[in-house]
Amino acid sequence: xxxxxxxxxxEDVRYTDDHEWAKKNGDVVRMxxxxxxxxxxxxxxxxxxxxxxxxxxxxxxxxxxxxxxxxSELYMPIGGEVTAINDALADEPERVNSxxxxxxxxxxxxxxxxxxxxxxxxxxxxxxxxxG
Amino acid sequence: xxxxxxxxxxxxxxxxxxxxxxxxxLFSSIPGDCRRKKAMDLxxxxxxxxxxxxxxxxxxxxxxxxxxKVFMGAGSYHHYIPEITRQLLLRSEFFTAYTxxxxxxxxxxxxxxxxxxxxxxxxxxxDVANASMYDGASGLAEALLMAIRATRRKKVAxxxxxxxxxxxxxxxxxxxxGFEVIELPVGADGRTDFxxxxxxxxxAGVALQSPNFFGCIEDLEAAGKTIHADKKTLFxxxxxxxxxYGLLKxxxxxxxxxxxxxxxxxGIPQSxxxxxxxxxxxxxxxxxxxxxxxxxxxxxxxxKTGFVLTLATREQHIRREKATSNICSNQGLCATAATMYMxxxxxxxxxxxxxxxxxxxxxxxxxxxSTGYTSPFSAPTFNEFVVRFPKGFADxxxxxxxxxxxxxxxxxxxxPELSDCWLxxxxxxxxxxxxxxxxxxxxx
Numbered sequence: 227x228x229x230x231x232x233x234x235x236x237e238d239v240r241y242t243d244d245h246e247w248a249k250k251n252g253d254v255v256r257m258x259x260x261x262x263x264x265x266x267x268x269x270x271x272x273x274x275x276x277x278x279x280x281x282x283x284x285x286x287x288x289x290x291x292x293x294x295x296x297x298s299e300l301y302m303p304i305g306g307e308v309t310a311i312n313d314a315l316a317d318e319p320e321r322v323n324s325x326x327x328x329x330x331x332x333x334x335x336x337x338x339x340x341x342x343x344x345x346x347x348x349x350x351x352x353x354x355x356x357x358g
Numbered sequence: 359x360x361x362x363x364x365x366x367x368x369x370x371x372x373x374x375x376x377x378x379x380x381x382x383x384l385f386s387s388i389p390g391d392c393r394r395k396k397a398m399d400l401x402x403x404x405x406x407x408x409x410x411x412x413x414x415x416x417x418x419x420x421x422x423x424x425x426x427k428v429f430m431g432a433g434s435y436h437h438y439i440p441e442i443t444r445q446l447l448l449r450s451e452f453f454t455a456y457t458x459x460x461x462x463x464x465x466x467x468x469x470x471x472x473x474x475x476x477x478x479x480x481x482x483x484x485d486v487a488n489a490s491m492y493d494g495a496s497g498l499a500e501a502l503l504m505a506i507r508a509t510r511r512k513k514v515a516x517x518x519x520x521x522x523x524x525x526x527x528x529x530x531x532x533x534x535x536g537f538e539v540i541e542l543p544v545g546a547d548g549r550t551d552f553x554x555x556x557x558x559x560x561x562a563g564v565a566l567q568s569p570n571f572f573g574c575i576e577d578l579e580a581a582g583k584t585i586h587a588d589k590k591t592l593f594x595x596x597x598x599x600x601x602x603y604g605l606l607k608x609x610x611x612x613x614x615x616x617x618x619x620x621x622x623x624x625g626i627p628q629s630x631x632x633x634x635x636x637x638x639x640x641x642x643x644x645x646x647x648x649x650x651x652x653x654x655x656x657x658x659x660x661x662k663t664g665f666v667l668t669l670a671t672r673e674q675h676i677r678r679e680k681a682t683s684n685i686c687s688n689q690g691l692c693a694t695a696a697t698m699y700m701x702x703x704x705x706x707x708x709x710x711x712x713x714x715x716x717x718x719x720x721x722x723x724x725x726x727x728s729t730g731y732t733s734p735f736s737a738p739t740f741n742e743f744v745v746r747f748p749k750g751f752a753d754x755x756x757x758x759x760x761x762x763x764x765x766x767x768x769x770x771x772x773x774p775e776l777s778d779c780w781l782x783x784x785x786x787x788x789x790x791x792x793x794x795x796x797x798x799x800x801x802x
Contacts, residue, residue, distance in 0.1 A: 272646060277510075292646070297671045299680070 227265055230356050234261040236327055240303070240346035243355055247327065248303040248343055254310070254334040255343060257303055259291065261326050262356055267293040270322045275311040275332060282306070284342055288333065291322065304342035306335035420630070421764060427792050428764040429722075431742050431783030432571070433494070433521050433598040434631060435623045437711075438787060443625040443698040452694050457687065458653075461666045467690070468665035472653045474697040481603055481700070481708075482617040483610025484639035488650035489688040491636025494620025495527035498565060498596045500638065500649040500683055501616045502528060505563025505592040506537055507682065508647045513538035514563045517550040519570035521598055522772040537562075548574035548735025548744065552584045563616070565594035568609075569602050571772075572781065573719075573742030574735055582613030592616060592644075599623055600637060602740040604712025616640045625699025626692050635692040646672065649683030711786060715741035719784040722793045726782075729801040734779060742783040744769065744776065747800075751780070758799055765796060 235241075239249040245263035249256050264270065272292040282288050284305040290297050312331050315321060322330035337343060347355065364372075369381070378384040385393065404412060422428070423436045447453065451466055458464030458471075471489045478487035491497040502514045516525060518541050525541075532539050540558055545551035550566050564585045568576035578595060585593045595609035597619030603609075609617035621635035622628065640648055646669065654668030674681040703711060719741040723733070726745055733739075734746050745766070747754075758765045766780035773779075784793065 274646070292671055295671065297677055297680070 228261075230262075230353070233265070233356070234327070235349050235352065237349050239327060240343060240348065241352035241355075242301070242303045242346055244301045246301060246303045248346060249327075250343065251334065253336070255304060255306065255337050256331050256334050258326055258331045258333075259300070259322065260352070264323050264326050264330070267291065267296065267298060269294045270319045273315040273319050273322060273332065275315070276308055278308050278311060280308050281338075282308075282335075300332070302335075303346055304335075304337055305339060306337040308333055308335050310334040421759070421762070422628070422630075423787060426762045426764055427788065427796070429782050429784060429788065429796065430764050430767050431599070431785070432767045432781055433523065433620060434628050434634075435599060435601075435741075435783065435785055436628060436787050437601070437623050437785055439625050439627065440699065440702045442702050443695055446698050447691070447695050453691065455690065457690075458667065461664065465665060468653050468667075470694050470697060471688070471690070472655060472665050473701070474693045475653060477697060477700045478621075478637050479639055480705075481600060481608065482614075482637070482639045483608030484614070484617050485610075485642035486645050486648070486652070487637070487639035488648055488652050489690075490621070490693040491618070491638050491650055491685060492689060493622075493632065493634035493636050494596065494598055494618070495521070495524040495636075496531075496685070497618035497620075497636035497638045498524050498594070499528045499531035500636075500685070501594045501596070501618045502539075502563055502565060503531065503535075503537075503683070504616060504640070504644070504647050504649060505594060508592060508644050509562040509590050511560050511562035511590070512536075513540060513559070513561055514565065515540045515542050515555065515558055515561050516565045517542045517544070517567065517570065517576075519544045519548070519550050519572060519574065519576075520565060520567040520596055521571045524567070524596065524598075544572075546735075548572045548733075548737040549576050550581065552581065555584060556587070561588065561591045563592040563594050565596055567596040567598065567619075568606070569597070569599055569740040569742065571598075572735055572744045573739040573783075574737035575602070575606060575740060576737075578607070578609065578612035578614070586613060594618065599740065599742070601708065601712050601715060604708040604710075605716060606740070610639075610641075615644060621692070621696045624696040625702075626695050633689060633692055635689050635696055637696075645669065647682060650685055651688050714786045715784070718786065718788060718790070718793065719743065719782075721790065722782065722784050722797070725793065725797040726800065729797060731800065734776070741785055742781060744779050744781055746779050749778070751778075754800065754802075755780070758796070761799070763796055763799065765800070 239247040241247050245260045247258055247260050270293050274290045276288050282302045284302055286302050287299045288302050289300045291300055311333055428436055455467040458467045475487040491500055516539055543551045566576050566581055568578055570576055582593050585591055592615040593613055594616045595614040600621055601623045618638045621637040652668050653665055656664055656666055658664045672682045674684055723743050731745050731747055733744050735744055755765050766782040769779045769781055770777040
């Protein structure tokens with residue numbers, strides 16, 4: 227497993243305590259799991275995502291990610307309506323391991339309250355969480 | 359694994375190691391009001407001779423084949439069990455094997471379950487089968503919960519022609535969940551009536567049984583098309599007599615998303631009602647929402663074939679309350695018996711036996727019809743069918759019981775609208791002469 231200093235934690239995304247990330251992408255907000263999360267889970271074999279059009283509140287469970295060791299829940303960093311899911315993960319779930327912030331993105335949503343995004347953690351704050 | 363009781367010496371030794379003075383001290387962390395104060399109120403122990411005598415007396419008080427001629431099925435069927443099944447099952451490697459968590463030492467058990475899964479998928483025409491559930495009823499309840507997981511919808515529809523006890527178990531499973539179970543009525547021909555289905559809104563799943571409780575063969579293909587008018591709804595096919603699929607088009611070929619039912623007919627004695635075997639299979643796309651345990655085939659690091667528990671990340675021992683089901687065990691011994699039974703008969707044998715059951719039942723049906731007793735239902739049947747008898751048949755039934763003939767199951771307690779009807783079953787164990795004897799008595 228990676229040391230904290232080896233983790234890829236971009237400055238331009240926001241993080242949650244549950245190790246999801248969210249980033250503004252035009253009119254929508256894109257989200258996925260952090261490099262730390264994918265590294266802890268190990269080889270990811272399946273990602274279960276919701277239907278486009280479904281709505282969730284901040285903190286609500288929206289799917290699961292399954293690695294060879296465990297199944298973990300995915301929680302909404304912010305609330306909103308799902309406008310797109312990353313269909314490529316159905317055949318290539320390993321994208322979450324290799325490229326968690328780009329090819330391994332999971333959902334795009336229309337945020338119900340854009341202020342929720344600003345309230346998420348910056349890279350520096352997230353690093354504090356990881357260091358415990 | 360050996361099952362040896364602890365000796366007093368063993369117990370003392372273990373108490374010493376953990377540092378407890380006696381057994382009471384060992385259990386002191388359990389609250390007092392949860393602990394039994396007095397010794398259990400049990401009768402004095404019996405010698406082996408006395409115990410055998412006691413069991414013989416109890417057995418003699420029951421009316422069971424072959425001493426009785428039983429024309430009753432209703433979810434539990436008397437079939438011949440090939441001696442090879444019994445002998446193989448008694449091998450200690452199968453008989454005492456425990457849960458195969460450790461593949462290094464459990465290859466035999468794991469491969470047996472893998473073969474079981476393969477045979478079940480072939481019988482039912484499905485992509486993937488689990489290692490089994492407890493029985494047909496719990497299998498159906500799990501199938502409906504699975505439909506809810508897979509579709510994220512909140513209600514299911516269940517045919518009234520499904521075994522009444524299966525429906526009770528579904529009710530028990532669903533009562534604390536808040537999900538709704540809607541009953542579909544039975545049509546005049548004895549099959550499920552789908553006329554009102556479209557008005558029921560968004561359904562997670564629709565369940566039928568075929569042959570259904572009345573023995574009627576449902577039109578599964580047509581039902582599948584009707585149910586799949588809503589593409590998301592899962593079509594669940596249940597059964598209590600898997601032998602029927604030796605002749606009938608299997609659930610998979612009729613569009614079923616989940617097939618589940620009782621496997622007792624395949625090499626498992628009736629044993630006064632249990633244990634049974636819950637066969638459970640689904641389409642590949644739903645494998646991750648399937649309950650229970652799955653065995654997969656793989657290769658080890660030297661490239662050799664091996665068998666392991668697979669998709670275990672979704673099971674209870676890893677995922678606790680988030681598991682797909684609270685069942686992460688299976689009916690290992692009964693599944694093994696069914697595997698040996700299916701392998702012993704083979705596809706051809708199952709087909710022949712299936713035909714024999716159907717032909718014998720048809721013979722009784724036509725003989726009864728020629729004496730004036732007919733079925734209220736017109737749908738085709740397999741080895742069971744409903745007969746309407748005139749007033750006073752209950753007395754005839756009792757008189758026949760005195761002659762060691764059990765003339766079917768009275769439907770009144772289960773379907774008040776069929777209070778003058780009996781459910782009759784004929785398997786390969788009932789010969790033509792026995793059928794003739796029954797008809798003669800009934801016609802008196």
